[in-house]
Amino acid sequence: MDYRHTSVLLNEAIQGLNIKSDGIYVDATLGGGGHTFEILKHVTKGKVIGIDQDDYAIERATERLKDYDNFIAVKNNFSNIKEVLKELHIDKIDGIIFDLGVSSFQLDIPERGFSYNHDMPLDMRMDKSGTITARHIVNGYEENELSRIIWEYGEEKWASRIAKFIVQERESEFIETTGQLVSIIKKAIPKQVRQEGSHPAKRTFQAIRIEVNRELEILENTFRDAVECLKQGGRICVITFHSLEDRIVKNTFADLNKDCVCPPEFPKCICSHRRKLKIITKKPIIPSDDEINENHRAHSAKLRIGERV
Incomplete structure (x- = not known):
C-alpha cells in the first residue's frame, strides 16, 4: 500500500x-x-x-x-x-x-498501534527492535506513574482519572489493544467533555507514545x-x-x-x-x-x- x-x-x-x-x-x-x-x-x-x-x-x-x-x-x-x-x-x-x-505513515499503518482510530495491538514503537511497547506501559506501570506521564507528556487534565480506570480495568482483563484503551479512556472522561474538541484519547496516546520512545x-x-x-x-x-x-x-x-x-x-x-x-x-x-x-x-x-x- x-x-x-x-x-x-x-x-x-x-x-x-x-x-x-x-x-x-x-x-x-x-x-x-x-x-x-x-x-x-x-x-x-x-x-x-x-x-x-x-x-x-x-x-x-x-x-x-x-x-x-x-x-x-x-x-x-x-x-x-x-x-x-x-x-x-x-x-x-x-x-x-x-x-x-510521529510520522504520518506510522499513524496510517494500523498495525503499528499508534492510532486510536483502529483496534490493533498496543505497540507504538518507532524502532521495532525496541523491547518496551505501549502494552508494557499500560499494563505494567503503577497508577501514579501512569498519571504522571499522561499529565506531563499529554497535558491531559483527566490524567489521574484515566490512570485509575486503566488500573481498575487491567485487574480483570489484560489490556492488549488500542481499542480497549480507547474504551477505557472514554469511560474515564465525562461525556460532556468527550463531545468537545479533539478525540478523547488523543492526549493519552501521545503521552504513551512519548514514553515508549523516550522522545x-x-x-x-x-x-x-x-x-x-x-x-x-x-x-x-x-x-x-x-x-x-x-x-x-x-x-x-x-x-x-x-x-x-x-x-x-x-x-x-x-x-x-x-x-x-x-x-x-x-x-x-x-x-x-x-x-x-x-x-x-x-x-x-x-x-x-x-x-x-
Whole structure:
C-alpha cells in the first residue's frame, strides 16, 4: 500500500536551512523523505544524510530517493548524530533538520498501534527492535506513574482519572489493544467533555507514545550535539508539534545563544560558556491557514531556526 505523506512547513524549513549546492546536510528524522527530497533538489555537489530508527522509513525513503547517488540513509536514533557522522567520516555539516513526533505513515499503518482510530495491538514503537511497547506501559506501570506521564507528556487534565480506570480495568482483563484503551479512556472522561474538541484519547496516546520512545528525554542533548556538528554559518531547523517539544527547543536555543551563564551578582565572567548559536526566529514560524486547511496535522506545528556562530 502507498501511504501518502505531506511534510509540514516544507518551504519554510528549506528556506531556513539556507542551502548551498556543495554542502552536507542531515535530515535527522527521515520519515517519508519529504524534507530530504526537497533538500536534494538544491544539493547537487554535496551530500544529504537521512537518519531514522524505523526500518520501514529507511526502506521507503531509500526507494523514493534511489535516483540520488548523493543520498545516504542511516538506521539509527538521531541522538547518536555525532557517532553517525563519525562513521561516515564527516567532521562538520552545513545544516540539519528535525521534524519531531510521529510520522504520518506510522499513524496510517494500523498495525503499528499508534492510532486510536483502529483496534490493533498496543505497540507504538518507532524502532521495532525496541523491547518496551505501549502494552508494557499500560499494563505494567503503577497508577501514579501512569498519571504522571499522561499529565506531563499529554497535558491531559483527566490524567489521574484515566490512570485509575486503566488500573481498575487491567485487574480483570489484560489490556492488549488500542481499542480497549480507547474504551477505557472514554469511560474515564465525562461525556460532556468527550463531545468537545479533539478525540478523547488523543492526549493519552501521545503521552504513551512519548514514553515508549523516550522522545523528550533525549532532545536537549541531541540539539546541543547537532549544533556542535555544524560549521560556522550552518543552520539547525526544528519542527515541533506540541508545547513540550517546543519549550525544550526554545530553552536550548536560548542557552546556546548566551555568552555568559555566570550569576548576575558576579562582578566579572569566570565561566567558559561562549555563544554558539544565533537565533534566526525570534518567534516560531507557524503554518499558513491554507496549509492547515490542506493538512490538519499541521495545525500545531512550529518551526525554530538557529545559526552556528
